[in-house]
Amino acid sequence: MTLSGAFLGLFYLVVFPGFAFTAVVGLFSSWVERKLSARLQWRVGPPWYQPFADFLKLLGKENVVPQGASRIGFFGAPVVGLAGVTLASTILWMANISPGSIFVGDLIAVIYLLMLPSLGIIIGGSFSRNPFGATGASREVKLMLAYEMPFLIALMTPVVKSGGLISIGALLDFQQGQGWMLGNASCALAFTAALFSSQAKLGLAPFDISEAETELIAGPLVEYSGSALALFKLTKAMLLAVLPILLITIFLGGARTPRTPLTYVLVLGFFIVLKNTNPRVRIDQAMRFFWIPLLALATLGIVLAAVGV
């Protein structure tokens, strides 16, 4: 790779379409989430710059390390999550902008990278030497075991449907020729399963089991303060942008079609309305939900895709 190529790659990763761009979109989406939640509860809600103010404030606060906790693990955990979501967003956007520039199998890489934020939360919770943190981390592990299986099967359904096109660029080309994936019965089932799994991946109610404010106070984030907490909040906000874009790319014909803003708002709106209309479920209820009905739905989708529906 030449020097200018390296600089260009760095630009893609750090400014556009990677870190900075996704962070702005994500923070803005998290404002939409808070504002719409407020309107659904007959409140006025925060002004548009609220997530940015939260982030800047947390950067200026003191970083407290719990007594006896490992500094490397404690401060490394938020970086792991942020790195994962940044890389995933860069790959996704680049696949949408110039499909030829991405390697084969990028879909698999994105799925792996999107596990890193949850992993960061688990590491952080375990390293913070707090019973609430440890309990939250253990719940996050269980939740991951529950939702990853339907999520993976759901994202593989379009691959099976398109006859083994495993790169995002190829899937986009396929959808440009044949219409969006959601038009097929098998992929509609997969899309439903992916929506619910994404809700759990985002840690929104009814699956905010690991953070559970009323019982675990803040779960894995209980000991975090200052810039480390800011990174966790930013990771979460970026995930709120990346997951709808992933679903739009795989199922709804890509992020470059003129209907993208509309579909983005609809997917985001689904998450927010689901969050505000459902109370938190217990961890065993969540596992049962993901392992029995949702896994059955996703499996039915992939079987239908394999027989060509």
Next chain:
Amino acid sequence: MDIKKWGLKKSPWVFHLNTGACNNCDIEILDCLTPRFDLERFGVQLVTTPRHADVLLVTGPVTRQALPRLKHVYEQVAKPCLVVAVGTCACSCGIFDGSYHVAGPLDKIIPVDVYLPGCPPKPEAIILGVRKALNKL
């Protein structure tokens, strides 16, 4: 304008600590978060752990039982933080002044930025107090 101060002013996260209050001030604090008053307009969020807090709302006349917990929580809060004494008890011990079980008032133990007298103070008064405290920054 200093960007850190702007952030702190626009997003004060509140941790609420009861040091032996009769629960009336606490109910009024919760009233501030209901749709009628909606403190989230000013970016105020009720957080559940002192580590996330920027403002410590303390109610009650600091009983001897609550004294070590109050000190512990104050040390746990990530600085900079504001301390707001809500209600007459927290400001001056009120009718409990001089009682055998009271170690307060609050400003004998930790530095207090804002006093909100009243038994209990109205939600409007609490909002006004928090706004004044933030403008003091």
